[in-house]
Amino acid sequence: MIDQFFTLPVQKQLSPAVSQCxxxxxxxxxxxxxxxxxxxxxxxxxLLSWQPTGQKPVIWLSSETAFQHGVAIRGxxxxxxxxxxxxxxxxxxxxxxxxxxxxAQSEDDEKVQLTLTLKDSAETRKHWPHAFTLHAHFTxxxxxxxxxxSHGDFETTSALHAYFDIGDINTVSVEGLGQSYIDxxxxxxxxxxxxxxxxxxxxxxxxxxxxAESLIVDPALNRTIFVKHHGNSDVVSxxxxxxxxxxxxxxxxxxxxxxxxxxxxAVTHSQISTENxxxxxxxxxxVQKDA
Numbered sequence: 577m578i579d580q581f582f583t584l585p586v587q588k589q590l591s592p593a594v595s596q597c598x599x600x601x602x603x604x605x606x607x608x609x610x611x612x613x614x615x616x617x618x619x620x621x622x623l624l625s626w627q628p629t630g631q632k633p634v635i636w637l638s639s640e641t642a643f644q645h646g647v648a649i650r651g652x653x654x655x656x657x658x659x660x661x662x663x664x665x666x667x668x669x670x671x672x673x674x675x676x677x678x679x680a681q682s683e684d685d686e687k688v689q690l691t692l693t694l695k696d697s698a699e700t701r702k703h704w705p706h707a708f709t710l711h712a713h714f715t716x717x718x719x720x721x722x723x724x725x726s727h728g729d730f731e732t733t734s735a736l737h738a739y740f741d742i743g744d745i746n747t748v749s750v751e752g753l754g755q756s757y758i759d760x761x762x763x764x765x766x767x768x769x770x771x772x773x774x775x776x777x778x779x780x781x782x783x784x785x786x787x788a789e790s791l792i793v794d795p796a797l798n799r800t801i802f803v804k805h806h807g808n809s810d811v812v813s814x815x816x817x818x819x820x821x822x823x824x825x826x827x828x829x830x831x832x833x834x835x836x837x838x839x840x841x842a843v844t845h846s847q848i849s850t851e852n853x854x855x856x857x858x859x860x861x862x863v864q865k866d867a
Contacts, residue, residue, distance in 0.1 A: 600643035687717035719862030735841035743796020778817035809845035
């Protein structure tokens with residue numbers, strides 16, 4: 577699934593490292609650089625793939641996802657904005673379903689940096705009455721950073737809903753989530769986690785006092801992925817489990833076995849953006865080097 581992005585015909589070469597291609601209905605930016613490879617759709621400023629040189633893919637993408645106009649992509653790193661979950665329609669906000677514009681790019685021997693921008697329009701005002709400018713800043717080097725920067729005068733909830741590629745959900749664990757959480761599987765019950773999070777069946781938890789860095793410990797792939805959180809109030813961890821995975825048309829029946837979400841989020845405490853002080857939410861991830 578991931579390899580297909582790097583064999584797509586080039587429609588436009590934007591720089592030595594960045595090309596524009598097309599997958600089904602959607603334009604996609606493909607990054608090929610000595611530090612690694614990545615792919616982003618202009619719809620949703622949605623990271624589909626990131627693979628640092630010498631490593632296995634870090635980001636998980638469903639083999640069953642549709643690349644269609646206005647249809648949410650399953651996997652990658654969806655940008656959930658200006659609300660998270662079912663707080664409005666569409667679920668997780670409209671930012672992930674609309675086309676963005678590439679507004680800045682640069683590259684050197686160490687990294688590639690891209691900025692994609694979404695502005696309010698007649699379409700966004702059908703869902704939300706505010707004027708805004710939303711930037712997604714991407715940095716691809718030895719690690720990957722995505723920063724969401726929102727300008728305007730409003731209040732939002734949001735998440736960088738990262739899906740990570742793992743070897744086996746039955747053996748993976750996540751450290752650094754914190755202890756107190758809201759269990760969405762149990763209708764919002766509050767509970768406390770002692771030790772790492774492991775996964776049995778459906779898991780959907782909002783950790784409300786998270787640590788600044790989470791670790792995805794993956795014995796099956798013999799690696800640990802670090803996930804650093806910036807500007808967040810919460811970290812969400814999700815896996816649909818076997819029953820939900822089988823019921824989702826955009827996920828293979830056993831898709832749940834090779835993915836886990838660790839999401840940088842502002843859910844229980846909304847972010848306030850003003851004209852003079854944009855709100856920011858950012859995630860940084862990569863493969864932990866051996867000590």
